[in-house]
Amino acid sequence: MGEIKLSESLREYLSRMPDLDLDLLLEAYRKPLPTSFRVNTLKMDEHEILEMLKEKGVSFKEIPWARYGYVVEHGSIDLGKTLEHMLGLIYIQAPISMLPVEVLDPKPGEKVLDLCAAPGSKSTQIAQLLNGLGVLVANDISFERVKALASNLQRFGVLNVIITLMDGRKFPRFARECFDKVLVDAPCSSLGIVSKNWGIARSWSPEIAKRLSKVQRQLIVAGFDCLKPGGELVYATCTLTVEENEMVVQHLLERRESAVLKEIDLPSLRYRSGIVEWNGIELGKELRKTVRIMPYDNWAEGFYIARILKEGSS
Amino acid sequence: MKLLSPRERKFLENRLKSLYGVEDCFDDLVLIKCGRGRIRATTKETLELASRLRGIQQIGLYVMKISNGDISLSVEGSQLLDDEIKNNIIELDEEQVEKWMKAIPIKTEIAYRGRYVIGKFNRLYLGSARVSRGGLLYPQIPKWRRIPIAKTRNNMHSQLP
Numbered sequence: 091m092g093e094i095k096l097s098e099s100l101r102e103y104l105s106r107m108p109d110l111d112l113d114l115l116l117e118a119y120r121k122p123l124p125t126s127f128r129v130n131t132l133k134m135d136e137h138e139i140l141e142m143l144k145e146k147g148v149s150f151k152e153i154p155w156a157r158y159g160y161v162v163e164h165g166s167i168d169l170g171k172t173l174e175h176m177l178g179l180i181y182i183q184a185p186i187s188m189l190p191v192e193v194l195d196p197k198p199g200e201k202v203l204d205l206c207a208a209p210g211s212k213s214t215q216i217a218q219l220l221n222g223l224g225v226l227v228a229n230d231i232s233f234e235r236v237k238a239l240a241s242n243l244q245r246f247g248v249l250n251v252i253i254t255l256m257d258g259r260k261f262p263r264f265a266r267e268c269f270d271k272v273l274v275d276a277p278c279s280s281l282g283i284v285s286k287n288w289g290i291a292r293s294w295s296p297e298i299a300k301r302l303s304k305v306q307r308q309l310i311v312a313g314f315d316c317l318k319p320g321g322e323l324v325y326a327t328c329t330l331t332v333e334e335n336e337m338v339v340q341h342l343l344e345r346r347e348s349a350v351l352k353e354i355d356l357p358s359l360r361y362r363s364g365i366v367e368w369n370g371i372e373l374g375k376e377l378r379k380t381v382r383i384m385p386y387d388n389w390a391e392g393f394y395i396a397r398i399l400k401e402g403s404s
Numbered sequence: 405m406k407l408l409s410p411r412e413r414k415f416l417e418n419r420l421k422s423l424y425g426v427e428d429c430f431d432d433l434v435l436i437k438c439g440r441g442r443i444r445a446t447t448k449e450t451l452e453l454a455s456r457l458r459g460i461q462q463i464g465l466y467v468m469k470i471s472n473g474d475i476s477l478s479v480e481g482s483q484l485l486d487d488e489i490k491n492n493i494i495e496l497d498e499e500q501v502e503k504w505m506k507a508i509p510i511k512t513e514i515a516y517r518g519r520y521v522i523g524k525f526n527r528l529y530l531g532s533a534r535v536s537r538g539g540l541l542y543p544q545i546p547k548w549r550r551i552p553i554a555k556t557r558n559n560m561h562s563q564l565p
Contacts, residue, residue: 133483134528176505176549177479177528201453225450227457240462241548247480249433249465250450256459264458 100294118385126161126185154358156188178245186391190326191215198223200270205258208235210242217248229254262315274313276306278327282392303333319402332368335394348401360387408435425490441470474519482529501525509540
């Protein structure tokens with residue numbers, strides 16, 4: 091196995107992070123992510139699909155934190171080339187990546203906005219939980235990525251969806267207080283999924299995190315403004331930096347009085363609370379309610395998740 | 405994108421009935437024309453919200469294409485109609501379904517009515533194939549969702565442009 095290289099600035103940054111074990115992190119980066127998938131109950135009964143996979147020699151176990159989620163234990167076939175995948179009976183998605191939508195918990199009948207939706211893993215998951223009732227708006231800024239998003243939503247068989255191509259920061263101009271739930275799965279420096287691409291760790295710099303943080307701050311405020319009073323927003327990234335996570339949420343809490351952090355309860359999953367002090371700056375204590383998942387916590391991806399309520403009644 | 409007029413919808417229902425024996429189709433859904441004979445289906449609520457948004461690329465699900473009165477159902481279109489489809493169905497075996505999803509032509513001895521036939525494997529509908537005069541079925545599986553064909557010495561030359 092080759093040796094993973096971190097940029098000097100990343101090594102220095104990570105060494106300053108509280109509650110982070112750099113050796114374990116490097117070990118997690120070296121390991122490939124587990125193969126996991128969701129079963130599409132919009133198209134077929136869950137057990138029937140699982141039987142089809144078993145007949146192909148795939149063995150799997152339930153992912154405790156995600157409805158319809160399974161992780162492959164044994165099986166030599168490439169799931170991405172199976173009939174079940176091509177027909178949209180399963181959706182291949184990494185296990186922790188299923189978590190933000192579980193925290194958002196969309197209910198049938200709700201209007202849900204996925205502000206940075208491509209390639210559509212979380213959008214299809216939202217659509218599945220809406221179960222054909224309510225509306226999903228799946229937006230992305232990139233034309234190329236919207237094409238992948240559209241293909242995935244088609245394959246998944248989603249009827250109640252609107253796909254939009256636009257800068258998510260402009261969404262409140264015409265969709266203010268329009269949605270019951272909003273997911274902001276923001277573009278990030280991806281330090282939680284380095285095992286997919288070691289190049290991320292080699293090329294990381296604080297400037298990248300700073301630049302992304304600016305966009306993320308604008309996106310979270312835009313997403314929040316699209317929420318109806320009483321609605322909920324989930325902010326998520328697959329990175330570890332405080333600038334892209336806690337400081338983004340802190341920015342929203344300072345800008346919008348009606349934004350209130352809610353507790354996240356994740357049984358059967360290892361995680362830690364959000365960071366409340368960084369570089370000598372005190373962040374809000376309520377940021378402890380947000381969740382950090384290190385890649386070595388569950389030997390899967392690293393993620394950050396915050397759940398925010400918009401106070402008031404619609 | 406434009407809604408299907410009541411006249412166009414009636415025409416479509418009649419064609420689905422005569423080609424595939426479909427009695428009830430998309431009753432509670434809105435049908436939208438989206439160019440070159442393509443039809444998408446969605447819910448009324450989705451359409452209402454869409455009237456408020458900008459930058460819309462697509463609404464709902466692509467279900468079929470109409471050309472010269474013939475109807476080619478997409479995979480999802482056929483799955484939505486499900487057991488409403490009574491005629492022009494080919495039951496595929498495991499070997500044929502593999503070919504179908506690779507868009508490889510399938511030989512058939514049966515004469516079908518119309519230019520298209522619907523594929524079915526166990527309980528799953530798999531969209532349409534075009535019927536050729538020579539008795540070959542050409543599955544209409546879009547490139548992006550075909551099972552890739554493994555390259556062997558025998559088929560390498562056919563992969564070339």
